[in-house]
Structures are given as C-alpha cells and as structure tokens.
Amino acid sequence: MIQKQKGFSAPVLALSVWTAALAEEMQTGISPRGMIIHGAVQALLLTCISGVFSACWQRAAMQWVWLFSAGAWFLAELFGTVVQAQNICQQEFRSMALIGLLPLLLWAGWCIPPSGWDAPARVLWWFVLLGGLVCLTGLAGQMDWAHLLTADAVQLARWPRVPLYAEYLFWPLLAGYEEPRSMSWLPWLTFLAQAGLTAGMCLVFGAADYPEQELLRAWSADVFSRMDALLLLIWLTCAIFRIGFLCAAVRTVWQRAVQCGKGAVK
Numbered sequence: 001m002i003q004k005q006k007g008f009s010a011p012v013l014a015l016s017v018w019t020a021a022l023a024e025e026m027q028t029g030i031s032p033r034g035m036i037i038h039g040a041v042q043a044l045l046l047t048c049i050s051g052v053f054s055a056c057w058q059r060a061a062m063q064w065v066w067l068f069s070a071g072a073w074f075l076a077e078l079f080g081t082v083v084q085a086q087n088i089c090q091q092e093f094r095s096m097a098l099i100g101l102l103p104l105l106l107w108a109g110w111c112i113p114p115s116g117w118d119a120p121a122r123v124l125w126w127f128v129l130l131g132g133l134v135c136l137t138g139l140a141g142q143m144d145w146a147h148l149l150t151a152d153a154v155q156l157a158r159w160p161r162v163p164l165y166a167e168y169l170f171w172p173l174l175a176g177y178e179e180p181r182s183m184s185w186l187p188w189l190t191f192l193a194q195a196g197l198t199a200g201m202c203l204v205f206g207a208a209d210y211p212e213q214e215l216l217r218a219w220s221a222d223v224f225s226r227m228d229a230l231l232l233l234i235w236l237t238c239a240i241f242r243i244g245f246l247c248a249a250v251r252t253v254w255q256r257a258v259q260c261g262k263g264a265v266k
Helices: 010-022 032-056 060-093 097-111 114-142 145-149 166-174 186-205 212-217 227-265
Strands: none
Touching: 010 060, 010 114, 010 166, 010 186, 010 227, 032 166, 032 186, 060 097, 060 166, 060 227, 097 227, 114 186, 114 227, 166 186, 166 227
C-alpha cells in the first residue's frame, strides 16, 4: 500500500497544461465554430477517460504499468517543453540562455517538494491573467466580429486536434490521492486555450492560418512597439516553471515506484 502524502495542487497542474496548450501549433483550416463544437466533444471524451483512469489506476496489478508509462510520458513532455522554450528564445530573442539555465532548472525541479510549487503557480497565474487582459485590450480595436459569420468561419468539415497531456491521465499520481476526480477537468483548459486562440485569429485576421506569434505582434495601443516580447516572456516564465514541474513529477513517480517496490518485498 502506497503511503498517502501531499502532492501537487490544482493550480500547479492547471498552469502546466495551460502553458503546454498555448505552445501547440495552430492547425490551418480550423473554423471557430468547428473548434468550439468538435473541441468540446473531444474535451468531454478526455474528461471521461481521465475519470476512468483515476478510478482504476491504483489496482495493484496495473500500478507498475501506470508508473512506467507516467515516467516515460513526463520525460517526453519535459524534452518537448525544453525544445519549445529554446526555439522561442532563439527565434524571438536570439538567446541560448535557456540551455545554460537548464541544469539549474532540473536540479531545482528534482529538489523542490510537490507542496513547494503551489505558491509560484498562483503568482504566475496572476501574470497570465494580466497578460491576457493586456492582450485583449490591445487587440479589441482590430477585431471584426463579421469574420465569425463568413463561410469559412462556420464550416464544420475538419476536426481540430486536441492534444493529450500526461497530466490528464496521471494526475492521481501527482495529487497525493486527494479529492478523487477533482482534476478531471484539465482537458477543458486546453480546449479553452485553443478555442480562444482560434477565435482571436479569426476575429483579427479573418482566418486561423497564421502562427500564434502574429496575434501578439498585432497588439497595438500606441504605447509599446514590442508588447509581444513582454507577453512571450510571460509564457517563457511559465515554460520554465513547467520544466521544473515536470522534473519534479518524474521524481514523484520514481518515489512512488520505490514505495511500490518496498511494499512488494514486504
């Protein structure tokens, strides 16, 4: 029997998923209505799958499978997040600083206990909300609601791709067995992020066929010429947080595996 312990809080897991969702590459040819309808259906299915996993993962016969899968998946997401963050640093700021900072991030992620990630996550959420408000303020004057009524905006021919993250399925491993099924709503965060980006691109440009950075570059309030850089820095800060969190998640999975091994020996 694995000993119960305090794990990662909901704001930590939510910030990790939100950060990853904002970094997903936009699909071309996806209409806002298609994203809302099809994306909501897929998010609902992922929520149901998450609930099923949370109900059955503690079965002794499957624990080693879950632990191995979780560890491999978190490592893969860690690598992917590092690559995404470094690409942004290189493309937008011509910097390789993240590579030099990476050993420190991995060390901090391995050493900080799960409960230590809650306070930074709550602070970063305020920055995310503030950045979103600033972005909406700068884009409000460029939005044309008539774009949502065009033929391309209402088509439903193509299904959007809703990404699958390890947090959806393995949150019981990270949450310390507290509040069963309380985090099955994580897929809806990804849906909200993608639906918001798709709607914003359609309102500003008339189509969602541009990179996400173009939406930030369209920001204009006659105050700052490179507000997109500030908004990207907020995302990079969240990405650095996610790198550390994923490293801590791998450590948590490792500790659970060790506890399972000790329990099996006894």
